[in-house]
Amino acid sequence: MFLNFVMKGRGFSRAVNPAKIRLCRLWRSVLVRRSQRHHIRKTLREGFRIETKMPGRSPSSAFYRALTCGAALLLGAASALAEGTPIPHGTLELIARNQWIAAGHTLDLGLRFQLETGWHIYWVNPGDSGEPPRVEWQLPPGLTAGAMEWPTPRRLETASIVDYGYEDTVLLIVPLHAAASLAAQPPVRLGAQVRLLVCSHEMCIPGKAELALTLPVKSQAPAPDALTADLFAATRKSLPRPAAGNWRFSVTDANDSFVLTAKVGHQITQVVFFPLAESQIENAAPQKLLAEKAEFRLTLRKSDRLLKPIERLKGVLVLSGDQAFLIDVPISKAGAVRNNSGNGAH
Amino acid sequence: MKRSTLFPMFLYPMLLYPVLVALVLCSAPPLVSAAKVGAAAPDFTGTASTGKTFRLSDYRGKYVVLEWHNNGCPFVRKQYNSGNMQQLQKQWTGQGVVWFTILSSAPGKQGYATAQEENDYLAKMQAEPTAALLDSAGQIGHLYDAKTSPQMVVINPQGVVIYDGAIDDKPTTDLNDVPGATNYVSLALQQAMAGKQVETSATRPYGCSVKYADATH
Numbered sequence: 001m002f003l004n005f006v007m008k009g010r011g012f013s014r015a016v017n018p019a020k021i022r023l024c025r026l027w028r029s030v031l032v033r034r035s036q037r038h039h040i041r042k043t044l045r046e047g048f049r050i051e052t053k054m055p056g057r058s059p060s061s062a063f064y065r066a067l068t069c070g071a072a073l074l075l076g077a078a079s080a081l082a083e084g085t086p087i088p089h090g091t092l093e094l095i096a097r098n099q100w101i102a103a104g105h106t107l108d109l110g111l112r113f114q115l116e117t118g119w120h121i122y123w124v125n126p127g128d129s130g131e132p133p134r135v136e137w138q139l140p141p142g143l144t145a146g147a148m149e150w151p152t153p154r155r156l157e158t159a160s161i162v163d164y165g166y167e168d169t170v171l172l173i174v175p176l177h178a179a180a181s182l183a184a185q186p187p188v189r190l191g192a193q194v195r196l197l198v199c200s201h202e203m204c205i206p207g208k209a210e211l212a213l214t215l216p217v218k219s220q221a222p223a224p225d226a227l228t229a230d231l232f233a234a235t236r237k238s239l240p241r242p243a244a245g246n247w248r249f250s251v252t253d254a255n256d257s258f259v260l261t262a263k264v265g266h267q268i269t270q271v272v273f274f275p276l277a278e279s280q281i282e283n284a285a286p287q288k289l290l291a292e293k294a295e296f297r298l299t300l301r302k303s304d305r306l307l308k309p310i311e312r313l314k315g316v317l318v319l320s321g322d323q324a325f326l327i328d329v330p331i332s333k334a335g336a337v338r339n340n341s342g343n344g345a346h
Numbered sequence: 347m348k349r350s351t352l353f354p355m356f357l358y359p360m361l362l363y364p365v366l367v368a369l370v371l372c373s374a375p376p377l378v379s380a381a382k383v384g385a386a387a388p389d390f391t392g393t394a395s396t397g398k399t400f401r402l403s404d405y406r407g408k409y410v411v412l413e414w415h416n417n418g419c420p421f422v423r424k425q426y427n428s429g430n431m432q433q434l435q436k437q438w439t440g441q442g443v444v445w446f447t448i449l450s451s452a453p454g455k456q457g458y459a460t461a462q463e464e465n466d467y468l469a470k471m472q473a474e475p476t477a478a479l480l481d482s483a484g485q486i487g488h489l490y491d492a493k494t495s496p497q498m499v500v501i502n503p504q505g506v507v508i509y510d511g512a513i514d515d516k517p518t519t520d521l522n523d524v525p526g527a528t529n530y531v532s533l534a535l536q537q538a539m540a541g542k543q544v545e546t547s548a549t550r551p552y553g554c555s556v557k558y559a560d561a562t563h
Contacts, residue, residue, distance in 0.1 A: 128493040128494065128555060129494045129551075129552070129553055129554055129555035130554070131421075131518065131519070131552070158558065159560050160491060160493070161493050161555045161556065161558075163555060197420065197519065199554065201555075202455045203418055203419075203455065203457075203554075204418075204420060204421075204456065206420040278550045279549075279550040304491075304548070305510075305511065305548045305549065305550055307547070307548050
């Protein structure tokens with residue numbers, strides 16, 4: 001652990017910037033308030049001793065500061081994050097909504113990411129850079145994992161680059177289908193190997209985690225796990241959902257842009273579109289909104305890499321900051337077409 | 347009242363026009379990115395890790411490959427630790443292609459290297475680009491709208507961009523994905539040198555975002 005900690009200190013000494021120092025100070029003050037003073041001092045003393053024993057290094061005050069920051073962040077991560085498998089700059093945990101697997105039912109499993117401030121992972125379409133987490137399941141016969149359900153991402157903007165991803169915490173839900181013929185049995189092991197990329201605006205680090213969860217299989221109807229059910233319910237509630245049936249969407253191909261027209265029956269003040277497919281729209285281009293009483297028009301600049309025409313525009317439309325809808329709209333030269341949201345958009 | 351006769355009211359907004367024009371010119375992002383497949387490659391001058399200066403337009407008549415580099419980025423490390431990037435550099439510079447490795451990371455960010463550090467890296471990795479250009483201000487990067495490392499651009503002898511995008515079709519950090527991948531750079535060079543149309547001329551570049559100096563937050 002101390003080796004890890006010292007390495008981290010060194011990492012900071014290489015690239016200390018004022019924002020990070022401020023962050024570290026904040027962390028330190030939070031931690032100290034949590035009466036962990038003694039622990040920090042002890043850790044620092046020991047970490048420092050290891051470092052000073054190394055030849056050719058003099059303990060400068062800058063280095064000491066960097067070391068303190070590393071320690072504070074490390075301890076902060078340890079105390080603020082729940083149990084979970086360590087990943088670069090965070091933890092990852094495999095959790096289930098119910099207490100057991102019920103034959104013939106679908107059980108929500110979840111990959112719960114908790115990331116340190118300043119670090120992010122990626123959405124299914126990572127945007128201009130990055131890579132979404134990938135999972136390989138090891139499941140006993142009779143159990144199959146469905147497609148991952150991706151909560152609405154955030155736009156992660158740096159200079160001319162816009163990525164789509166998640167900061168802080170996120171739960172990626174994967175439905176687990178249990179065959180009706182599955183016999184009741186003692187706990188079975190659900191294994192998941194996750195490969196992921198964790199990035200800050202300064203750097204990217206690949207990670208790998210071997211996760212496992214053991215759950216019994218019962219013939220009784222499923223019962224929710226009190227520890228996780230609320231988190232699953234809240235996440236499910238926030239997932240992008242099909243748009244209302246009476247809304248009308250159309251997309252027209254206007255040379256260098258796609259123009260999305262949405263008749264939603266009321267005035268919308270804020271719209272953000274997240275494309276599900278890569279290289280359709282220019283992620284960093286401003287999305288121009290023209291809002292009218294009962295409809296709006298959103299102009300999305302085409303990607304420079306879109307060399308062949310596309311037939312449909314699929315993605316997540318976030319209205320007024322929080323309501324997210326899945327849309328899948330055919331692209332035409334003109335005319336409104338009924339929305340087919342939800343048809344294989346995920 | 348007197349003033350309005352000298353300078354009619356309706357002309358007042360005209361005083362604002364220069365300001366408006368200036369605002370638009372300064373704030374609007376460029377409407378099209380400078381480097382586009384099929385268009386002329388924007389010219390640049392870069393300083394190599396060896397101290398030498400290179401100007402793109404001096405290499406008219408030759409194929410030129412631009413490789414965006416960040417030695418800490420896992421996607422780049424995949425190419426270098428497998429030896430694939432070095433092999434490509436050797437293979438194509440051996441056939442007269444000019445290969446510029448470009449470092450657009452800002453100081454303090456992943457992938458930034460001083461001239462000495464870059465020279466050491468090139469020696470250690472046995473990399474053989476024509477030159478490694480130090481672009482910590484991001485000028486060449488922004489000129490080509492480079493978004494990721496590794497991002498690859500191929501320019502033909504007429505100075506036209508014939509490929510822009512990913513290095514291959516396996517957007518992962520896994521070394522095992524290198525052998526089975528279709529390399530778009532080699533494909534573009536092979537097709538163009540054979541007098542054929544480059545089939546895949548633009549792809550989504552994958553990798554780490556280029557760690558430019560002017561992050562917004």
